Amino acid sequence: MLSARSLIASLLLGSRPPRLAGGALVRAAELFGQGEGATRVALSRMVAAGELVAEGGTYALAGTLLVRHAEQQADRSGPPTAWDGTWEVLVAGAEGGRPAGERAALRRALAVHRLAPWREGV
DSSP, rough: OHHHHHHHHHHHHTTSSSSEEEEHHHEEEEEEEEOOOHHHHHHHHHHTTTOOOOOOOEEOOOOOHHHHHHHHHHHHOOOOOOOOOOOOOOOOEEEEEEOHHHHHHHHHHHTTOOOOOTTTTT
C-alpha cells in the first residue's frame, strides 16, 4: 500500500497544473485506503518540508517535486513512438561496491533514458 505522502505526490505529479484542492486530495487518498487524518498530516509535513505550497485551500507542488513534474512534462512533449517489441536490459554488477554518490548518479542517468530498476532475480 502506498503511503499518504506517495499518494499525494503521485496525484499532483500527474496533474496539469500540479495543484489540487485539499478536499480532493483527501477523497482520492481514501480510495486507496488512507484515512483523512493521515492524509492531512502528510499534507502538513510536505508543506513544512517545502515539497508543497498551500494557498486558498489548494496544494501545489514545490521544490524538487515541482522540478520532477517539469521533467515529466518535458518527456511527454513529443509524440509517442510505436513500440517495436524489443526490450533494453542493463545489468550493473555489485562487485567493487560503488560509493553511494556513484550509485545515485547511475540511477539518475538510467532514468533519463527511461530505464527503471529491477533488482530481484535479474
